[in-house]
Amino acid sequence: MKKEFDYVITLRRPDAVLFNFISQLMLFLSLLAFVYTAIYAPKPFGYYFAIISILLIATWMYARFFSKSEYVSYKIPLVIAALGWLYEAGVYKLVAVLLGVAFLLEKQVKFAEEIGFDSEGLTFNSFPSKSYKWNDLANVVLKDGIITLDFRNNKIIQKELDSDVSGDLEKEFNEFCSRKLKEQHA
Structure with a gap:
């Protein structure tokens, strides 16, 4: 059951430049590994699997490169790359796990x-979600696109809002x- 709120404030989206760079680097290195596998694969299945992975990731990266979207998600190519690494033998499965972790963390980041x-x-x-009761707070103020939460234990949280709010x-x-x-304080 979803809880209903009187007010919902959306905070500014965190800067994901570093996460995007790491995702791009992992995908690029995966592409290089898949090209190597495609050239030197001992089994025909490995060759076809590597070629398909290369085509899917490269197509996705090409489409994202020319996209004008502000928000870029790397979930699909990370899953494709993780599946490609799962095919490889030995310790390469650890790379698949790392790509899977990046896939899971992307939304949260x-x-x-x-x-x-x-x-x-x-x-x-x-x-995990954090909840506070009104009696935990000394003051709450929204002013000039910044929310300030002043707690009774002298902790202060200030966050910038995602968009402007009317007066x-x-x-x-x-x-x-x-x-x-x-x-609460009466």
Whole structure:
């Protein structure tokens, strides 16, 4: 059952340049290994498997290179490369595991974090999710595209929002938080 929130704030998406670079490097090295396998494969099946992997990854990379999209996902080629490495014998299966881990981590690394606010408190949609009750907080303020969470234990979290918020919505949100904090501290 999905929880309903009064307000959901989307935070700025994290910079994934390093993760993208590592993914591209792993895919490039995989392509080189598959080309080597295609040339020197002792079995015909290995040759065809390597050629198919090369074509699929290279086609995907070519399409992404000319894409104007801001968000780039490497999930499909990482899975193809992992399957290609699974075919290889010996310790190369470890490379397949590393590519599989990169596949699993990509969504979490590139995911824009959200904070949901309701009558009970607030919840971060991170993995694992973090929830706080209103009585854990001293103050919550949304101003100029920055959310500030001031905790009673002197911990402060400030995060930049993904998009601009209108003045009216900012005022409404701040009043909601102020009212919930007063109810808890009364």
